[in-house]
Amino acid sequence: MSTAAPIAAPPYKLVRHDEAEAGLLEVSMGPHHPSTHGVFRMDVKLDGETVVRLKPVFGYLHRNHEKLAEGMSYLSSMPFTDRLDYFNSMANNWAYALAAEKLVDVPVPERAQYLRVIMAELTRLVNHTSLVGFFLNDLGALGTPLLYAFRERERILDLFEQASGARMMCNYFRFGGLRCDVPAGWLDRTRALVGGFPKFLDEFEKLLCENEIILARTQHVGVLSGAQAINAGITGPMLRASGVNYDLRKVDAYGIYDRFSFRVPLGAAGDCYDRFMIRMLEMRESLKILEQALRDIPEGPVMGNAPRVFKPAAAEVYGRVESPKGELGFYLIADGTTKPYRYRVRPPSLINLTVLEDLCVGHSIADAVVILGSIDIVLGEVDR
């Protein structure tokens, strides 16, 4: 086959590999591609439009979080945990506080326990609303669903600012409690928000859940079986979308989660649609927890008798919480000084990302973007 006229050079870089893969097109998506949710690169090999191979490349946002923490006091690492997964600073704070509290065994007052649950569940609402918005953005619904989501997110971030002084980098949890009590009237404002949230969810579901384009783009795309999810160590909504009933709030019942009645939504197919719907359903369950917590919260102090200088004896601990993205764990080795000897973060985003290639192979490149969106990663946590 020969053509007479020369073809103009394509606008992207075209790399030809060895003979066996001749004909495959290698495209480097990212690190500044808007669909990769941060600085993340996918080396994709394409046969026509179909993904044959996919290699995730990350590390562009590496900030040396773990090593930095080994050089500073336990408390000083707390603001850095906000910046792991910058959508869920409260959940990150809680995981770190939980690990550190195991080191010194400080009791957490009752009111602080309730406020921690309230903050963590509000964080889950923030994460899931914005995730759904961004996911729809990846599908091509630019703007509209995202702005619906951000409207509600903004209200919750206002509550965070009133309580902690910052919208996103809250730095609110302390070993043995919380930094300060919530201001007067805060609980009532939260009750009003929680009361109005189902109305927003109804509207949001009406806007999205029956849309034929969304169904066609997400059903049977990126199917992850339960067995494969367990093998790969997937946690969080992504695991539950594959039908595995594993929620740390039920399994560990850390904090006071054993006092609340809520259900764990499970998916059946494990495709992108299930991963999208599981978040919508989880928001409803979070609202149930919030209602119960806001009803039962007692008065009292929010800070226990934590030592002023945090200097635990030599020990190894692992504290984990069900962050909105999955199991977030902090593994600390104390050596008797004021600094941790080893500080390790188990980030859910990174481990959920490991199955990306398996999910994407065989689908078109446009679906790879959707699959990545449904995994829900934040690069601050992937790279640390």
Added chain:
Amino acid sequence: MKLLGSGIFKGMAVTLENFVRSYFDRDRKHHLFTKEYAWKSDAPADQLPARADTTVTTRSRNFPMLLHDGKGSEDPMASIRCVACQICERECPPQCIFIEKEYDANGKFVKRPVIFDIDISVCMSCQICVEVCPFDAIVMNSEFELSNNDRFNGLLVRRDALLKSNDYYHRIHPEEAQERDDRMAREKAEKEAKQAAADAAKKKAAELAAEKAAELAAAKPKVDPAAPTATPQ
């Protein structure tokens, strides 16, 4: 069998409803969600914006400031609370504080900082310095208009620019300031009570010692008179 595309139209109806209601609903705030910039054109330079609906709350924190107890035009350095102990400098997670101690002509440490710089391009507003300070000398400011033409010196805030009066602190963070003042007063009273108790104990001990000495002195003369009598006349 559902009509293909009905789901899409359902979603569009939601959008249209929101669009129309944003013009006719009295509660526009629910539908139009733009946040106003926290203007402060008519407010004095060191005050919070007067507008109620701003993003600045009484707990908003932006960058640290140093407190002094002076009023009006008094020299702020005369009543600065910072004693240059450098705990915040050590604990600051991004290491954005630089302190140098002040010495007098004899080389004696006078418990004041001669240099106290905060690099606000590095500061991450985490409030750790506030929590570790044992002297309540550093607190968070909510000033947010900090853009600057000078990339280096403009973003390095010096001691004199960081110094703010306790009154200003009361204006921007009323509850927190009151709580802090109350706690400081309580701690001071406790310390004074302890000091008074210690003084009283010391005084008592001294009295006891004096009594004992007096007893001894009273006991001694009984023995001593013999001595002068023993001397030859």
